[in-house]
Amino acid sequence: MDLLDRFNGLRALVVGDVMIDAYTKGVVERMSPEAPVPIVNVKSSFDRLGGAANVVLNLKSLGAVPYVCSVIGDDPYGEKLCQLLLEHGVDVGCLVKSRQRRTTVKHRVFNGDKQVLRIDEEDIFDLTDDEHQALWEVIAKRLDSEPFDVIILQDYNKGVLTEKMIQAIVGLARQKNIPVAVDPKKKNFFAYQGVTLFKPNGKELRDGLGVHAETIDELRQSAVVLQHRLNCQYLMVTLSEQGVMILHDGSSHHIPAHPRNIVDVSGAGDTVLSVAALCLALKEDAETIAAVANLAGGLVCEEVGVVSIDKERLRQEVKRIRHE
Numbered sequence: 159m160d161l162l163d164r165f166n167g168l169r170a171l172v173v174g175d176v177m178i179d180a181y182t183k184g185v186v187e188r189m190s191p192e193a194p195v196p197i198v199n200v201k202s203s204f205d206r207l208g209g210a211a212n213v214v215l216n217l218k219s220l221g222a223v224p225y226v227c228s229v230i231g232d233d234p235y236g237e238k239l240c241q242l243l244l245e246h247g248v249d250v251g252c253l254v255k256s257r258q259r260r261t262t263v264k265h266r267v268f269n270g271d272k273q274v275l276r277i278d279e280e281d282i283f284d285l286t287d288d289e290h291q292a293l294w295e296v297i298a299k300r301l302d303s304e305p306f307d308v309i310i311l312q313d314y315n316k317g318v319l320t321e322k323m324i325q326a327i328v329g330l331a332r333q334k335n336i337p338v339a340v341d342p343k344k345k346n347f348f349a350y351q352g353v354t355l356f357k358p359n360g361k362e363l364r365d366g367l368g369v370h371a372e373t374i375d376e377l378r379q380s381a382v383v384l385q386h387r388l389n390c391q392y393l394m395v396t397l398s399e400q401g402v403m404i405l406h407d408g409s410s411h412h413i414p415a416h417p418r419n420i421v422d423v424s425g426a427g428d429t430v431l432s433v434a435a436l437c438l439a440l441k442e443d444a445e446t447i448a449a450v451a452n453l454a455g456g457l458v459c460e461e462v463g464v465v466s467i468d469k470e471r472l473r474q475e476v477k478r479i480r481h482e
Contacts, residue, residue, distance in 0.1 A: 161437070161476070162220065162221070162473050164440055167223060168308070168439050169306045169307050170306065171224075171297070172217070172309075173210070173227045174319055175210055175314035175318050176211040176239060177263060177264060178205050178208060178238060179207070179263075180204075183201055183202045183268045198274065207242050207243065208264060211243065214246075215248075217436070224248060225248075227252040227293060228252075228293070230253055230255055230261045231259050232257045239261055252297070254293050258286055264276060265277040265278070265279070290322060301330055308435045308436065308438060309331050310340075319346060337355070340353050340356050341430075342362060344362060344365055347362070348366070350390070351388055353390050355434060356392070357431055357434060358395055359397070360377065360400070377395065377397065381403060382410075391407075392406045400414070401414040401415040401452060402415075407444075411444060413445070413448050413452045415452070415456065427455070430451045433450055433467070434451040437451065
């Protein structure tokens, strides 16, 4: 059985900021007489799952069994988000609806394949005490009642992953010996003490530590500092055209990027984290975790918009790389 087949049936609990990515596609043929802006003649519109919900879809595409825990608005977009998840066969029983916040929506407007505008609807304040309590209760109940192979924390700075929530989840995960994989944002960057795998990108690494590391050696030195500061077992840094770097148990590996026709990087971090987390659950070695996640992230960048990974295409890429 190959690695990707071993993903089948792995149970993953995803906690973080879920959202809808709304797309409007059209054609620009003239400028507005009212202001120096293009007029987009709409041809199609559609909604996709984004943020932590995109992690869920990636896990589903890879054969895993994902559960998503988050707080969404008690509003029409919240209903739409639940509907989209249900259409993909994802349980929505751990989504808490709140009248105190809006469901996050990112509206993207395209002229052909070129994005010309993005409009965000969101609330980004931390969970209220009531929201925290309601979400924590569903998380703790799910973890107490069912076995999980990995917990994934996907942070988009929208308020769900507060320092208090992070510490509670990591503490319970330790008690149950469940690995925790994290895609951080700057606000709570150093709150993820003791997680299993921490996956910032290069900019987040530099901003978090306040350094200007650019070369691979400089980035490696900074990554070592961050790993010690967070006391995490694995530190994986995505470096865009420079590939990916992973540190574990005193050693480091740098996996160069593969040549790609990059169209859109939206959602690539979600894909990388999903693959890395499942490899982590299977106790794969650090180099394999980074190499397969790197391949997956590159593949989704060849598609327009936020899309989940194609498992069979990834399988072929893994085979190709292993035979080079």
